Amino acid sequence: MRSVSGENLVQLLTPEGTRAAGPYDEWVADIDGARLQGLYEDMVVVRRVDQEATALQRQGELALWPPLLGQEAAQIGSGRALRKDDFVFSSYRENGVAYCRGADYTDMIRVWRGNAPSGWDPYEINMATPQVIIGAQALHATGYAMATKFDGADSVAVAYFGDGATSQGDVNEAMVFAASFQAPVVFFCQNNQWAISEPVTLQAQRDIADRAPGFGIPSVRVDGNDVLGCMAVTREALDRARSGGGPSFIEAVTYRMGPHTTADDPTRYRDPNELEDWKGRDPIDRLAKLLEAEGLLAGDFTDRVNAKADEVAGLLRHGCVTLPEPGELDVFNNVYTTPHPVLERQREHYSRYLASFEAAGGGKR
Amino acid sequence: MSTMTFGRAINTGLRKAMEHDSKVVLIGEDIGKLGGVFRITDELQKDFGAHRVIDAPLAESAILGTAVGMAYRGYRPVCEIQFDGFIYPAFNQIVSQVAKLHYRTQGRVKMPLTIRVPFGGGIGAAEHHSESPEAYFMHTSGLRVISVSNPQDAFAMIQQAIACDDPVLFFEPKRRYHVKGEVDEEVDLASFPLEQARVEIPGDDVTLVAYGALVQLAKDAALAAREEGLSVEVIDLRSLSPLDFATLEASVRKTGRLVITHEAAMTGGLGAEVAASITERCFYHLEHAPVRVTGFDIPYPPAKMEHHHLPDLDRILDGVDRALGRTNSLSDLEGN
Numbered sequence: 001m002r003s004v005s006g007e008n009l010v011q012l013l014t015p016e017g018t019r020a021a022g023p024y025d026e027w028v029a030d031i032d033g034a035r036l037q038g039l040y041e042d043m044v045v046v047r048r049v050d051q052e053a054t055a056l057q058r059q060g061e062l063a064l065w066p067p068l069l070g071q072e073a074a075q076i077g078s079g080r081a082l083r084k085d086d087f088v089f090s091s092y093r094e095n096g097v098a099y100c101r102g103a104d105y106t107d108m109i110r111v112w113r114g115n116a117p118s119g120w121d122p123y124e125i126n127m128a129t130p131q132v133i134i135g136a137q138a139l140h141a142t143g144y145a146m147a148t149k150f151d152g153a154d155s156v157a158v159a160y161f162g163d164g165a166t167s168q169g170d171v172n173e174a175m176v177f178a179a180s181f182q183a184p185v186v187f188f189c190q191n192n193q194w195a196i197s198e199p200v201t202l203q204a205q206r207d208i209a210d211r212a213p214g215f216g217i218p219s220v221r222v223d224g225n226d227v228l229g230c231m232a233v234t235r236e237a238l239d240r241a242r243s244g245g246g247p248s249f250i251e252a253v254t255y256r257m258g259p260h261t262t263a264d265d266p267t268r269y270r271d272p273n274e275l276e277d278w279k280g281r282d283p284i285d286r287l288a289k290l291l292e293a294e295g296l297l298a299g300d301f302t303d304r305v306n307a308k309a310d311e312v313a314g315l316l317r318h319g320c321v322t323l324p325e326p327g328e329l330d331v332f333n334n335v336y337t338t339p340h341p342v343l344e345r346q347r348e349h350y351s352r353y354l355a356s357f358e359a360a361g362g363g364k365r
Numbered sequence: 366m367s368t369m370t371f372g373r374a375i376n377t378g379l380r381k382a383m384e385h386d387s388k389v390v391l392i393g394e395d396i397g398k399l400g401g402v403f404r405i406t407d408e409l410q411k412d413f414g415a416h417r418v419i420d421a422p423l424a425e426s427a428i429l430g431t432a433v434g435m436a437y438r439g440y441r442p443v444c445e446i447q448f449d450g451f452i453y454p455a456f457n458q459i460v461s462q463v464a465k466l467h468y469r470t471q472g473r474v475k476m477p478l479t480i481r482v483p484f485g486g487g488i489g490a491a492e493h494h495s496e497s498p499e500a501y502f503m504h505t506s507g508l509r510v511i512s513v514s515n516p517q518d519a520f521a522m523i524q525q526a527i528a529c530d531d532p533v534l535f536f537e538p539k540r541r542y543h544v545k546g547e548v549d550e551e552v553d554l555a556s557f558p559l560e561q562a563r564v565e566i567p568g569d570d571v572t573l574v575a576y577g578a579l580v581q582l583a584k585d586a587a588l589a590a591r592e593e594g595l596s597v598e599v600i601d602l603r604s605l606s607p608l609d610f611a612t613l614e615a616s617v618r619k620t621g622r623l624v625i626t627h628e629a630a631m632t633g634g635l636g637a638e639v640a641a642s643i644t645e646r647c648f649y650h651l652e653h654a655p656v657r658v659t660g661f662d663i664p665y666p667p668a669k670m671e672h673h674h675l676p677d678l679d680r681i682l683d684g685v686d687r688a689l690g691r692t693n694s695l696s697d698l699e700g701n
C-alpha cells in the first residue's frame with residue numbers, strides 16, 4: 001500500500017532532527033559535522049536560488065520557473081553522492097542537482113528567460129540539459145549506461161524524474177532495457193505527490209518503488225526530505241551499478257511545497273492542510289535541528305551560509321538581467337552540423353528582408 | 366448572441382456536445398479539477414462527473430490508445446493533448462491506429478475521436494510548447510484536420526468535430542484563447558460543415574490564405590494593403606484536410622495570385638500542398654508563382670527569438686508584394 005512514512009521508508013534523520021539508526025548508516029559513516037554543515041549550506045543556497053528565480057519571474061525577468069521548494073534534500077542528498085564522471089539526465093526541476101554538478105547560475109535561467117535553447121554544455125558538467133518531455137530522459141540515461149558498460153568504464157548514469165513520469169511508456173521501457181542489459185543506471189524518482197494537478201494516486205495504486213522489482217530491478221523508498229537518507233540510498237545504488245550489479249530504482253518520498261511552475265495555481269486542486277502538514281517535515285529545518293543539537297549551527301557558520309546565499313542570489317540576478325539579447329539571425333544557428341542549402345537560402349532571404357527596412361530608412365511599415 | 370473568449374467558446378461547445386450525447390467523454394491530463402492548463406474544460410468535471418471528464422495519468426500514448434478502445438465500444442472520446450509538443454508520444458496511436466481502423470476493418474469500426482491540440486507560438490513559452498505539427502497529420506490518410514480562428518467557429522466546429530464519425534484533429538491557436546468575439550449559441554450547426562473554408566475579406570488583386578492564429582494577421586495585412594491601394598482576398602482555411610479547393614480555386618481564378626502563410630516550417634508544410642495543388646488546378650490563371658510566408662525550417666526557437674521565426678504583418682505584406690511582382694525584399698534576386 002501507498003504510504004508517506006512507515007516501515008518501508010529509509011530514514012536516517014527524523015523530522016524532529018534526530019538521527020535514526022538503520023542498516024543504511026554505513027553508507028554515510030563518513031558524514032561528520034563539517035560535512036553535515038556542507039549539506040546544510042547546499043540546501044540553503046539551493047533554496048535561495050529557487051526563491052531568487054521565482055522573484056525574477058514575478059518581476060517579469062523570467063518567463064517561467066519551476067520551483068523545487070521542498071525537494072532540496074532529495075536533490076542535494078543524491079546529487080552529492082555522485083562522482084564527477086557519473087552522468088545525470090534530469091527533468092526541468094533539478095536545479096539542486098545542477099548546482100551539485102557545478103552548473104553556472106546564469107546557465108540555469110537562460111532557457112527560462114527565453115534567450116537560448118539551453119544553458120550549460122552537458123559534457124562540461126556531465127549533466128544533460130533539462131528535459132521537458134516527461135520521462136524521455138529515462139531512456140537516454142539507460143542508453144548512456146549501456147554505452148558506459150560497452151566501454152568497460154565504471155561511471156553511472158542517473159535519471160531524475162517525477163511520480164507522474166512513471167506513467168509514461170518511456171520510463172517503463174527504460175526499465176525493460178536497463179534490466180535486460182544490466183545497465184549501470186540509477187532511476188531516481190522524486191515522488192513529490194503531484195503531477196501538476198494530479199495526485200500520485202492517479203499514477204500509481206501502490207508505492208512507485210514497488211514497480212521496479214517487476215522489471216527485475218531492485219528498489220528502495222527513502223524519506224525524500226532526509227538528506228542523509230537520500231545520500232545513503234543513492235550511494236548504495238551507485239555502488240551496485242559500479243560493481244556490475246545493474247540498475248536500481250529509488251523513490252524519494254517528498255513534497256512540492258510551491259506551485260508546479262510559476263504559471264500554476266495549486267489552490268484549485270490542493271488542500272491547504274496538506275501543505276501545512278508537509279511544512280512540518282521541511283528538509284532544511286530538520287537538518288538545522290540536528291546541527292543545533294550538536295552545536296554546529298553557531299553564529300559564524302550561519303553567517304557564512306547566509307552570506308554565500310546572498311552572493312549566489314546576487315550572481316543569479318546579475319547574470320539574468322545582463323544576459324545579452326540574442327542576435328537577429330541566431331535562430332538559424334545549430335540546426336545542422338553542416339550547411340543545409342534550403343536553410344541557408346532561408347537565412348539569406350530573412351537577412352535581405354531585415355535589410356530592406358534599413359534601406360527604407362529603418363522601422364517597419 | 367453573447368460575447369465570449371475563444372477559450373470559453375470551446376468550453377461552451379464541449380458542454381453542449383456532452384449534453385447532447387451521453388457517449389461523449391473527455392480525457393486528458395489535468396482537465397478535471399484544474400480545468401486544463403488553459404482552463405478550457407473549466408467546471409465540466411464538476412457538472413458531468415469524473416467518469417465523463419477523465420483526468421488521465423500522465424501518458425499520451427495511453428490517452429489515445431484507450432480512446433481507441435472506448436470508440437470500439439461506441440463512445441465518442443474527446444482527447445486533450447496539453448500542448449502541441451506532447452502529441453508526439455501519442456503519434457504512433459494516432460497515425461497507426463486511429464487513422465487506419467475504419468479502413469482496416471472495411472468500415473465496420475468507427476473512430477469518432479476528437480483530438481484537441483492547443484498549438485502554435487507567440488506566447489513566449491518554453492521548449493515543446495509552441496509547435497505547429499499539423500502537417501504530420503494532414504499527411505496521414507484517414508484523419509480530418511481542422512483549425513479554427515475565432516470564437517464562433519470554435520463553438521460550432523468543436524461540436525461538428527465531435528459529431529463527425531471520422532477522427533478529427535482539432536488545432537486550437539492558443540495565442541487566441543483570450544480573444545473575445547460574438548458567439549451565437551443557437552446557430553445552426555449545419556451551416557458549419559467540417560470542410561469549408563471561408564472568405565474573410567473579399568478582394569481582387571491577390572489571394573491570401575491563412576488558418577489559426579495567422580488569420581487575424583492576414584486580415585490586418587489586407588487592411589494595411591488597402592491603404593496602399595491593394596485589394597487582398599483573405600481566406601480562412603478552417604479545414605486543413607480535406608482542403609476546400611472549390612473556395613481556393615474560385616479565389617485564385619479571380620485574383621491570379623496566391624500567398625499562403627503559416628507558422629509551421631516551410632518544407633513539406635501546408636503551404637507546399639496548397640501551392641502545388643492550386644498550380645495544378647489553376648495554372649493558366651496564375652500570374653505569378655504561389656508564395657509561401659512561413660516559419661523557418663528550424664526547431665521552434667527560444668521565446669526571445671520567436672518573433673524572428675513567426676510570420677508577422679510585414680513579412681506577410683512582403684510576400685504579397687512578391688506575388689504581385691512589386692518591389693520586395695528579394696527583388697534583386699532572380700527566381701526568388
Ligand SMILES: Cc1ncc(C[n+]2csc(CCOP(=O)(O)OP(=O)(O)O)c2C)c(N)n1
Pocket residue numbers: 093132133134161162163164165166192194195196256260394423425447451454
Ligand atoms: C510528454 C509530456 N506530456 C505532458 C507534459 C506537461 N507537463 C509538464 S510537467 C507535468 C507534470 C509532471 O509531473 P511529475 O512527473 O510528477 O514531475 P514534477 O513536475 O512533479 O516534478 C506535465 C503534465 C510534458 N511536459 N510532457
